[in-house]
Amino acid sequence: MSLLQLSESTEMYLKAMVELGLSNVVSIGRLAERLNVTPVSANEMVRRLGDQGLLTHTPYKGVSLTDKGREAACDVVRRQRLWEVFLYEHLHIEWAKLYELACSLEHATAPEVTEALAAFLDDPKFCPRGNPIPAADGTFQPLDGHPLSTASVGETMEVLAINATTTDVLKYLQERGILPGQTIRVLEAAPLQGPLTLKVGEKEVALGLSLAEFVIVKTE
Amino acid sequence: MSLLQLSESTEMYLKAMVELGLSNVVSIGRLAERLNVTPVSANEMVRRLGDQGLLTHTPYKGVSLTDKGREAACDVVRRQRLWEVFLYEHLHIEWAKLYELACSLEHATAPEVTEALAAFLDDPKFCPRGNPIPAADGTFQPLDGHPLSTASVGETMEVLAINATTTDVLKYLQERGILPGQTIRVLEAAPLQGPLTLKVGEKEVALGLSLAEFVIVKTE
DNA sequence: TGGAATAATAAGGTCAGCCATAACATTTTG
């Protein structure tokens, strides 16, 4: 089961599928949104990836990875998250920029470089954003958590990971202390999809629901 | 003078110009050969790069870099050679594979990653193939050497650098001990563009002229 | 259950970077 040579665009579609939930059926709309393309374009691309046997598309239902697609996707995610570790631990790059910078490198990384990098880094299990790194053999244990957006008032939780990708969003969360390892509590949830009011350490923080979706938490 | 966003293909054309001699006028044919495209394609591309002000093309004479092109080109070369150092010194990647592996990474490397990498590596001045690494400020001192193919019989030289790019050629030279730092002597030059016979350490080695072009030497 | 939202499909475009073939121009070399 060696990995094929996939285009950068293909790899990004596959990675998005993992980021939107490895085992989820993902709607074309969500995929399009994440990848910043129109739904029509995502539709075309999904057909192409389907033809390559990387994913299956059930019309009007959504897309899911095939075994082959999942393997390739996990490999991309592995490369990205290993680079995040390197950029953070050894090059001391700003935390909020890690995703975007590693997102370029991931597509330019040959298998032997990936494995040598993993060895150099001492086989890390998590990236600096708190996400697990798929193993070399393709096994991947997603986090046992849920988005902060689904938490209820009064709940106290630990932040496991930040799933955002853009530097501005990551910076925004970082500035408010919302980082892996942090304990937070939901003080209030405004009605009509309004923001959450959180206790983050000693501070109170208001956080919009769509931002809260990026914050993966575990109830303590 | 910040660097523009150039495509991978553009960067490869620029890098080739440096590798074929920073200040040389390079024929379209040589460029095409190095980049593995047809002369017609190289011609089209040279027109595009000319329009962008990266190089100038004198019909029937050849191509040379503009100041802008040279700056961008040196930056690409810097990224590549820094990656070569990292892959070799820290990831322990096979010497012969360095060029090809770093050649992918170079295009995916943001300026802040380049500089952080340089700092991490302690600002190396040479890559493992013996080539100088352009400085962050764009200054670049090419090697003071000449191709082994132009050496005369009896000459004793030190190998400064290997300018080959493909893994197979690099492996071939490595297997014969032709590596930076090695002292070699030309024992014989066969007529009709025939091979050189070299003394490499204790061994005698026959080397074709086109391979000898990749070996940059300095007469002792 | 009907209208709104979402998704699919069709048709036609763009753009970069390649390809081939053929005709023509210039330079090099024997």
Add this chain to the structure above:
DNA sequence: CAAAATGTTATGGCTGACCTTATTATTCCA
């Protein structure tokens, strides 16, 4: 100096990955 080698230009073609606009199909929800 003439022929060979090299370079240029013209045409036309291709692929991947995007786009828009418009029409049609399905699903969701009030």
